[in-house]
């Protein structure tokens with residue numbers, strides 16, 4: 001390819017001299033399995049313009065159902081000055097897209113979109129420079145519109161004529177000028193999502209729908225106790241199932257492959273395996289004792305100021321409390337699925353993984369195969385809210401495809417998804433604080449008990465069970481955020497006790513750590529406000545300097561028609577008690593600001609909490625698509641209410657017992673409150689994430705509202721009716 | 732012992748050959764007939780992802796043995812409306828942008844279309860009740876309710 005390139009001199013270096021400056025096709029690095037440039041610093045890694053002027057963008061971040069694809073198309077369309085309909089988006093294909101890191105941490109737009117924007121701005125500058133040299137005019141005199149560069153006298157050259165089908169062969173220019181807010185046409189607008197019509201008409205192709213020629217169906221057979229080992233597998237027990245192809249038993253990994261999906265499902269259920277005994281899980285009733293007794297691997301101080309211990313000791317009023325947050329499953333709507341195919345010694349995997357570039361490395365490691373021979377292609381699946389089972393299903397499909405030498409599709413059954421997806425770890429947080437005689441906070445201390453974390457990947461179930469090579473890290477990392485508080489207290493120490501182990505394979509679930517930590521801190525802060533006899537909103541504002549933080553809180557209070565008074569409210573008569581709670585987060589203390597107000601009704605007899613209204617004010621800086629941001633906030637509120645009020649993994653000493661939707665309860669339509677969202681758009685600021693931050697405020701908003709209604713503080717998620725009744729009786 | 736079953740799917744006469752009549756209709760639709768609008772979500776009748784219409788009424792195809800479908804009239808999401816003429820519920824889902832990952836959308840739309848056929852002018856509470864056994868993990872519920880009410884208002 002390089003040989004076909006006519007000039008590699010940078011346009012920026014040639015002062016716009018007339019050169020045929022775009023190479024034909026892209027340079028192809030020899031080492032990796034790539035079909036085009038994918039290096040983060042190259043324009044061609046992010047986009048191509050074909051001979052018809054159609055723009056293809058390549059992004060390593062993927063649309064997990066959040067609308068990211070539409071956001072990327074908006075960004076590219078505006079920055080290049082092409083219609084959105086001319087833009088298509090290729091996501092998460094390790095042979096085609098740059099590795100922009102996994103799609104997590106609400107960084108899809110903040111990092112992925114911003115990198116794409118810079119590449120597109122660079123491309124536009126290159127196109128303008130090339131057009132200028134063809135016109136013989138200075139580049140500054142040209143403008144761009146509708147996929148063409150236009151001279152002051154009206155002459156125009158289409159991008160297709162400038163670069164169509166050729167590569168840019170230039171580095172992304174970090175200094176390339178981004179469109180100012182007033183020049184944006186689609187960015188910042190509620191553009192309808194590009195994927196919705198196909199999804200609504202039944203035309204959308206999910207990874208679950210992929211069908212390759214000669215494809216077989218596989219299912220893994222999991223041990224009945226999580227650590228049990230297959231001692232003997234009786235292949236004859238499924239031989240009578242029509243369509244059965246093979247029973248696979250590789251060390252601890254057991255699976256079946258069949259010609260039809262139904263045969264694979266039947267064989268999975270019918271296969272006779274002798275399993276070893278295992279009962280290594282703690283007793284669920286003693287989960288929190290277990291957490292407290294787990295050895296601490298590391299003490300990580302996340303914020304420190306003054307001497308809080310002494311300040312608290314000498315305070316007029318001292319408070320302490322412990323908050324806990326249950327183990328959760330992702331419970332994706334569609335169980336995890338993947339298709340794997342070995343061809344000419346190379347492996348291709350179609351997957352809905354949020355991290356195809358990482359999965360590729362994990363699969364190569366598991367197989368002992370060079371990473372260059374593995375390609376992972378993202379194809380959308382059911383929404384995942386962090387690292388769920390998609391990667392594990394991929395590993396299952398890979399081992400089964402390898403065993404039969406044919407492409408194999410694996411979709412987990414519901415019980416596998418509930419049982420074997422990695423879990424949000426149990427989290428426990430202790431807090432202490434002191435108030436002076438005027439009700440001012442003099443010291444604040446908190447300790448969170450969370451598993452030891454690493455920046456690496458969650459291991460693949462098949463590699464674990466099969467004793468195959470794996471990274472063997474205890475993820476997740478990064479769950480220490482937001483234990484440090486956004487308030488200006490005079491003395492603070494927040495510490496994460498990183499535990500040596502946790503009962504289930506842990507991973508990130510929507511707003512990991514930030515949610516649990518914010519929940520404890522914002523609810524405990526409310527306890528302090530009540531002890532000080534102050535209005536909870538006012539109490540927050542008294543301790544908050546950040547103007548953007550104050551603004552979301554003040555605007556949310558107006559949105560919710562907040563009436564200033566201390567909690568709890570006075571009227572404790574009747575069966576139904578009503579209250580409201582306010583809460584606030586500055587995500588990771590460095591980005592997106594969110595304030596929320598929940599209104600609740602608590603039934604004193606049944607212990608049921610009904611959240612009737614939820615108000616949210618949200619500042620994520622520049623907004624790419626306000627309707628998509630609103631949808632994310634609504635989604636955060638609904639799914640976190642589900643987690644706060646209902647969700648809880650149950651287990652015995654061997655395995656998970658909440659294996660379906662009847663035993664792992666989630667929010668239902670009648671329980672979803674009215675949600676009112678107010679967005680603060682700051683078009684001149686950086687775009688920050690919106691996929692998670694609003695979730696962080698939900699549990700504390702509810703705890704605070706229930707306290708306001710009843711005078712009883714809930715400190716154990718989920719806030720089940722039984723816990724509410726017990727708390728009311730204890731009050 | 733394979734057996735061939737004749738049924739009408741999306742207005743077309745089709746036959747499906749299966750070796751197990753107990754196989755749920757869902758797999759015949761998805762794998763034999765290439766209709767992937769209905770999804771596998773739980774296989775337990777708990778979530779709604781697999782919903783189709785059987786003789787005009789919403790039913791969960793993961794719970795219907797294909798052997799019992801002979802002679803039935805089945806409609807899937809693909810057959811509910813056409814690109815040129817989407818069903819009012821489909822049009823309303825697009826208008827309200829009532830989809831995130833969309834894995835649940837099949838169930839939401841098929842259940843709602845069937846519900847509105849019985850209850851053309853529902854209250855919001857009735858809509859919520861009608862969808863009480865449909866799960867969405869992405870949190871589209873507020874928009875789904877709005878979409879169903881919009882479809883009802885425009886029908």
Ligand code: FES
Pocket residue numbers: 770771772773774775776777778779780781782791792793794
């Ligand atoms: S898949 Fe049929 S109800 Fe869930």
Ligand code: FES
Pocket residue numbers: 065333382383830831832833834835836866867868869870871
């Ligand atoms: S949109 Fe993802 S489950 Fe409903």
